[in-house]
Amino acid sequence: MDEELQHYDLIIIGAGPTGISCAIEAGLNGLKYLLLEKGVLVNSIYRFPTNMTFFSTSKNLEIAGIPFISHTDKPTRKEALEYYRRLNDAFNLNIQFQEKVLDLKKSTAKHYQVTTSKKKYTTTNIVIATGFYDSPNLLGIPGEERSKVKHYYDDAHPYIGMDIAVIGAANSACDVALETWSKGANVTMIVRGETLYQKVKYWILPNIENRIKEGSIKAHFNAKVLTIHENEIEIETKDGIHLLKNDYVLAMTGYRPDTPFLKKIGITIEDNNLGVPSFNKHTFESNLPNVYLAGVIQAGFKTSKLFIENTRTHAKSIISAILN
Numbered sequence: 001m002d003e004e005l006q007h008y009d010l011i012i013i014g015a016g017p018t019g020i021s022c023a024i025e026a027g028l029n030g031l032k033y034l035l036l037e038k039g040v041l042v043n044s045i046y047r048f049p050t051n052m053t054f055f056s057t058s059k060n061l062e063i064a065g066i067p068f069i070s071h072t073d074k075p076t077r078k079e080a081l082e083y084y085r086r087l088n089d090a091f092n093l094n095i096q097f098q099e100k101v102l103d104l105k106k107s108t109a110k111h112y113q114v115t116t117s118k119k120k121y122t123t124t125n126i127v128i129a130t131g132f133y134d135s136p137n138l139l140g141i142p143g144e145e146r147s148k149v150k151h152y153y154d155d156a157h158p159y160i161g162m163d164i165a166v167i168g169a170a171n172s173a174c175d176v177a178l179e180t181w182s183k184g185a186n187v188t189m190i191v192r193g194e195t196l197y198q199k200v201k202y203w204i205l206p207n208i209e210n211r212i213k214e215g216s217i218k219a220h221f222n223a224k225v226l227t228i229h230e231n232e233i234e235i236e237t238k239d240g241i242h243l244l245k246n247d248y249v250l251a252m253t254g255y256r257p258d259t260p261f262l263k264k265i266g267i268t269i270e271d272n273n274l275g276v277p278s279f280n281k282h283t284f285e286s287n288l289p290n291v292y293l294a295g296v297i298q299a300g301f302k303t304s305k306l307f308i309e310n311t312r313t314h315a316k317s318i319i320s321a322i323l324n
Helices: 017-028 077-091 171-182 205-214 259-265 295-299 314-323
Strands: 006-013 033-036 101-106 112-116 120-128 163-167 186-190 218-220 224-228 232-237 240-245 248-251 269-271 291-293
Touching: 006 017, 017 033, 017 077, 017 295, 017 314, 101 259, 163 171, 163 240, 171 186, 171 205, 171 248, 259 269, 291 295, 291 314
Parallel strands: 006 033, 006 120, 120 291, 163 186, 163 248, 186 218
Antiparallel strands: 101 112, 112 120, 224 232, 232 240
């Protein structure tokens, strides 16, 4: 082991809600830890739409017994960011921001060497809590590289008076379609299936269905985009191929975990079609000794299976396994 490298009992990759929870639990149990984040604190939540409202209640998002105060039962993105900032301050978390982990390798029989975009460290244990929001599901069609194609949505203001196509049928697509339409965009939804996803937030689904029914928001079902041109898009429906006038394409097609990174460091993927990594269902240790998987990354491509609220216990299970 290189003695010049700073050594930790635990290095946590990803400062999202799960990574923060693991850091707090590690600190409370006297472990020397480092939390590495390639972006900002709770980077995924920061990239959520500006006016997004969570499906979960604030109580179901609480960490370490610290109350999450929101003005309504369903907290907003703004309230969530404030909550995680307060957790960071309250526990004085040891976080390095803007530092991306590039590689992880065994340095000795009992230690790993972690290489980041800035330096190297050694550690006895690793927790990977990188989520999935950084890797959008691409369309894989001509024109997707155009600057007018957005896989992340922030605010409706830029789309006022614009012809926009919203691709998708789940929560994000319905939220985006309604918000941009309400602010003055000319919205067309492109939906692959016969209907919208029927588990869309219960206060959103009737609204979007009524807007489509009355024609305020146009929708093409059983449809797909073939090509994205500068001023129009080419779509295919059961009635044939159509050209639609278009200024922006908002592709709300979902996201997936960084499976290539997991494979690179030696974590086995049990099913390449599902992207589910190999890990112990009780301790959450992967096939790599002392390397643990926490949070939604455990679900692979089934990203709707795990949420913040049902992964909050991962930290206690992992830290308990490390201590034992």
